[in-house]
Amino acid sequence: MTRRQTVSIALLAMTMTACAAPSAPGTASPSSIAYATGPNDLVLQWGYEGGFTPPEFQLTNLPSFSLYGDGTVVRPGPQIEIYPGPALPALESFVVEPAGVEAIVQAAFDAGLDTVDDLTDLGSVGIADAADTVFTLRAGGVDRTVRIYALSEIGGRPPGMDLDEHRAREALIALVDRLNSLEDWLPEGSVGPAIAHETHGSRVHVSEYRNEADLPQRPVPWPLAAPLAGAGSDAGTGFRCLAVTGDDWSQLEPLAQAANQLTPWVDGGERYALAFRPLLPDETGC
DSSP states (O other): OOHHHHHHHHHHHHHHHHHHOOOOTTSOOTTSOOOOOSTTOEEEEEEEEOSSOOHHHHHHOOOSEEEETTSEEEEEOOOOOOSSOBSSOOEEEEEBOHHHHHHHHHHHHHTTTTTSOSSSOSSOOOOSSOOEEEEEEEETTEEEEEEEETSSSOSSOOTTOOHHHHHHHHHHHHHHHHHTOGGGTSOTTOBOOOEEOOOSEEEEEEEEOOOOTTSOOOOEEOOSSSOSTTOSEEEETTEEEEEEEHHHHHHHHHHHHHOBTTOEEEETTEEEEEEEEEOOTTOOOO
16 A cells, blocks of 8 residues: 555545534534524524503513424414413424524524614614514524514615615514424424423412402412412512422412413412413523
8 A cells, every 4th residue: 555545544534533523512513503402592582572561461471482402492372262361371382303493593693683783673663662573592602682673563664764774674574484484494394293382380470359340250279388478579560470380380280270360369368360471491480
């Protein structure tokens, strides 16, 4: 064997070894945008916040889309159109294969979510009391939350809006559309079936009970040892918030599943109204 052949074989072996080297634990492959891969690691999220809505809506509002590092997506499930509505909002989840997760993360970067200016509202839209569309991105060394006022309320480019601002808005609107239709553009078979999402706990917002005389409800005894009077932290507008997890949630969840938004919860001879906001995988408290 010649010296040139020996060198060539050695270089080939080194190349094959480098290609076979595993990725660092907890990150995506080196050829993609890196992101943490744990089941509680939030990678991408969007939803609505604010706007002209009552306080209890603000307190119990859930993001429209939350993607975690293991490929789990959590989003609001089908809601029953009845009044009073269920005490616990429906959540569903499904799993996206790694190739699909990488495509979603790439779509967020392609939409400029890593660079869009989060210090302004991306142009004046001349609309009052609209909600913010809120994005959170944690991938590729980026960890930022962006709030865009009245993102989808405008039809075209308003007078006076900078062209770059309008294009940035259009890119984010397109991103929302893509996140709402993953099956239409992700690799075939990469999106699993949706199932009811099991939560590990809930924020419970406690307030004074206001009886609706024409809709009397069956009272439910508060099952936990900790009293509701003065419980939790001040959440503003007459509400207090406590986080219920673990064994306490195992006791409370079945009762909450059977209750509705007007159910009076009785503790210490007093009636209270409870508004539930399930905890997402990356959340731990109020």
